[in-house]
Amino acid sequence: MDNSLIIALDFANKKEVEQFLQPFGDRQLFVKVGMELYYQEGPSIIHLLKEKGHRIFLDLKLHDIPNTVKNAMKGLARLDCDLVNVHAAGGKEMMQAALEGLEAGTSMGRKRPYCIAVTQLTSTSEEQMNKEQLIPVGLLDSVVHYSVLTKEAGLDGVVCSAWEAERIREKVGQPFLTVTPGIRMKEDQAGDQKRIATPNFARNAGVSAIVVGRSITRSADPVQTYQKWIEIWKGVHS
Template identity: 40%
Template sequence: MSVAERVIVPLDVSSERAAIDLIEQLPQVTFWKVGLELFVSSGSAILTALKARQKRVFLDLKFHDIPNTVAGACGAAARHGVDLITLHATNGKEALQAAQKAAEAGAAAVGHPTPKLLAITLLTSLTARSLAFELKIPLELPEYVLHMALLAQENGLAGAVCSPQEVEQLRQTCGDDFLLVCPGVRPTWADTNDQRRTVTPAAALKAGANYLVIGRPITAADDPAAAFERICEELATVV
């Protein structure tokens, strides 16, 4: 896989037209993420548009609900033929198992390969301080993230989303076959925005991430294609 194929770019825009404009502006991007803003604004048509362009699709709606509801959502998402789907690890064991089963059944019903379910461990906008004082979780942050990743792995999920600050530890414990997808990636020349646990693209890849989710450093740049290229050049130095 080329380094460019390891960068997932989020379509964090509010209309299908804006999303298509971005896709056409960056033909070198092979893997796109559809998240809450775009999906809530314009529905599932964008998934069809991406597939028609032979793009890989990460449907990031971060499902969090009771087992029956989460399983229903994962089954429906799998029928769209997407490649990756997110749900919170904090859904718990029963929901994670039900989600995996439903994704397999949904994909099989329409003849698509089963999408990989990724568990959100701890959002990259949160810090050790927020974990302790806002969420009142009495665990060290790395320990909490590892626990969530193992919960996902033990219940049959293909991978997890974590900050690149934790990826090395997760890779060591969860092994090479567990998919680790990292947002919170920031080149030294980019703004961190609302991300709190950031690492540079090269360091994140070196630490063991399979895919990097990089949005605003590319999409908000004056020249998005040049920013994507600059990131790929940085990544090429570590593979």
């Protein structure tokens, strides 16, 4: 799981996914399936990707009462994804229930999916958090607090920005995953992300895994672009 580059398959349907993946041939990737794609295609898109040998981050950000999340995770565990997530704002009891559901739904002899919690979305600024969520502390303090809560609940890590990863590691310790969206090259546009960072910055901050979407998926040559990202992320060149 550590040092992974996860491609966000932010496509509308299975056809677009297949068109994107076709040039990669038999190369096995780590991909993210989010709400947009999963809600259109359902479990069939997971089955398709698993058949091709890809690792999967199912990014549905569950946030509900503990029993609902537990039962939902029990079902999702049967899809045999590698990584799933919840919202830390749901609280410790909800996160613990998510783990119970995953463990109950995982087939005997298999390892349950890693489960991480979203702290603050990388599209959220400190000003938004203060005014719209009425959280009066700094954004870093909020993210670290949610990370500690996540660790106490027994989860495997968090979704955060690269800017918070080092502080989280200092506060929570290891092993604890930090999965960071909002990763951009210097020449890329920020889009709807606020707390963005370059892959070099993320690597130096000790991030466990980065999530990259449009920079790769909208590229004229996705395979070449992916390879460039991998080399930078792994520190082969800057």
